[in-house]
Amino acid sequence: QKEVEQNSGPLSVPEGAIASLNCTYSDRGSQSFFWYRQYSGKSPELIMSIYSNGDKEDGRFTAQLNKASQYVSLLIRDSQPSDSATYLCAVMGGAQKLVFGQGTRLTINP
Amino acid sequence: ETGVTQTPRHLVMGMTNKKSLKCEQHLGHNAMYWYKQSAKKPLELMFVYSLEERVENNSVPSRFSPECPNSSHLFLHLHTLQPEDSALYLCASSQLDAPISGYTFGSGTRLTVV
Numbered sequence: 001q002k003e004v005e006q007n008s009g010p011l012s013v014p015e016g017a018i019a020s021l022n023c024t025y026s027d028r029g030s031q032s033f034f035w036y037r038q039y040s041g042k043s044p045e046l047i048m049s050i051y052s053n054g055d056k057e058d059g060r061f062t063a064q065l066n067k068a069s070q071y072v073s074l075l076i077r078d079s080q081p082s083d084s085a086t087y088l089c090a091v092m093g094g095a096q097k098l099v100f101g102q103g104t105r106l107t108i109n110p
Numbered sequence: 111e112t113g114v115t116q117t118p119r120h121l122v123m124g125m126t127n128k129k130s131l132k133c134e135q136h137l138g139h140n141a142m143y144w145y146k147q148s149a150k151k152p153l154e155l156m157f158v159y160s161l162e163e164r165v166e167n168n169s170v171p172s173r174f175s176p177e178c179p180n181s182s183h184l185f186l187h188l189h190t191l192q193p194e195d196s197a198l199y200l201c202a203s204s205q206l207d208a209p210i211s212g213y214t215f216g217s218g219t220r221l222t223v224v
Binding site for chain 1: 204
């Protein structure tokens with residue numbers, strides 16, 4: 001079983017709709033959870049972090065964490081073409097190592 | 111200069127060459143990392159330096175040799191690489207006592223081995 005699993009996509013969403021990205025992880029001891037955005041040919045950029053169960057909102061982005069289900073998600077409201085990118089889920093365990101999923105490629109269609 | 115800078119941005123090298131990748135962080139962080147990103151694979155953690163001491167070496171072949179002379183600089187020395195080593199090599203840094211801040215990545219070095 002992979003440590004961090006994401007659907008690789010591509011996920012296609014119309015402009016203005018809500019994009020929903022999902023991630024599961026295997027290590028129950030994981031403490032912190034992150035979403036990175038990576039544009040083609042660029043490096044990953046941190047957009048959200050979460051460590052408590054529930055929702056965390058930042059502008060159009062909402063991260064959701066459910067530790068019992070070992071599940072973390074990212075919602076993007078009012079999707080824009082500039083949101084088209086690969087979204088990487090990352091999980092940090094007790095050793096403070098960041099482990100990444102393979103990423104979900106998101107395309108927002110105008 | 112701000113954030114994490116990596117040089118060179120692109121590198122083409124033959125299998126018998128020796129080259130080095132450089133990373134410098136201007137964030138005052140105390141941990142630095144090398145990751146490898148290949149097509150259709152997750153980011154692979156290669157090396158971790160915590161307080162300038164190597165604490166992780168994820169079974170990386172000896173043709174990759176890291177060096178961390180101080181908390182702001184990290185190098186990856188390359189020699190006798192193979193074509194399958196072609197990838198994007200990313201440097202990152204973090205503050206160990208602020209894990210919720212995550213890692214900050216440099217722009218990466220696109221390496222092609224011919």
